[in-house]
Amino acid sequence: MNAREDRRRAGAGSALACAAALSLLVGAIGPVAAAPATHTVVIDAVKFEPESITIKRGETVVWVNKDPFPHTVTAKGAFDSKEIPAGKSWRYTARKAGEYRYICTLHPTMKGTLKVE
Numbered sequence: 001m002n003a004r005e006d007r008r009r010a011g012a013g014s015a016l017a018c019a020a021a022l023s024l025l026v027g028a029i030g031p032v033a034a035a036p037a038t039h040t041v042v043i044d045a046v047k048f049e050p051e052s053i054t055i056k057r058g059e060t061v062v063w064v065n066k067d068p069f070p071h072t073v074t075a076k077g078a079f080d081s082k083e084i085p086a087g088k089s090w091r092y093t094a095r096k097a098g099e100y101r102y103i104c105t106l107h108p109t110m111k112g113t114l115k116v117e
C-alpha cells in the first residue's frame with residue numbers, strides 16, 4: 001500500500017468515526033431540530049451577491065469579503081459589521097422579522113436587502 005492509499009483510508013476512517021459519534025450524540029439527546037441554516041453573501045467587485053436574500057428568524061448570514069479592500073454591512077438601527085477587512089467575513093444571526101436594507105458605508109452605492117421571515 002502506498003502513502004496516498006494510507007491517507008485515503010485514514011480519511012475514510014475518521015469520517016466514519018465522526019458519523020458514529022454524531023449518531024451517538026443524536027441518540028443521547030433524542031430528536032432535535034436541524035441546526036439553523038447559514039446563508040452566504042459574497043462581497044466581490046464592490047457588490048453584494050446575492051443583492052437580496054430571504055432567511056428565517058434564527059438563521060445566520062455570513063458576508064464574505066473577497067475584495068482586496070474593506071467593506072461594511074450596515075443597516076442603520078439594526079446591524080453594523082464595521083469594517084470587514086479584505087479576505088475576512090462577518091456573520092449576523094437575525095432575531096427579528098423585517099426587511100432590512102443595508103449598505104456599505106465606505107461605498108454607499110453598494111446596496112443589499114436582508115429579508116427575515
Ligand SMILES: [Cu+2]
Pocket residue numbers: 046070071072104105106107110
Ligand atoms: Cu464597500
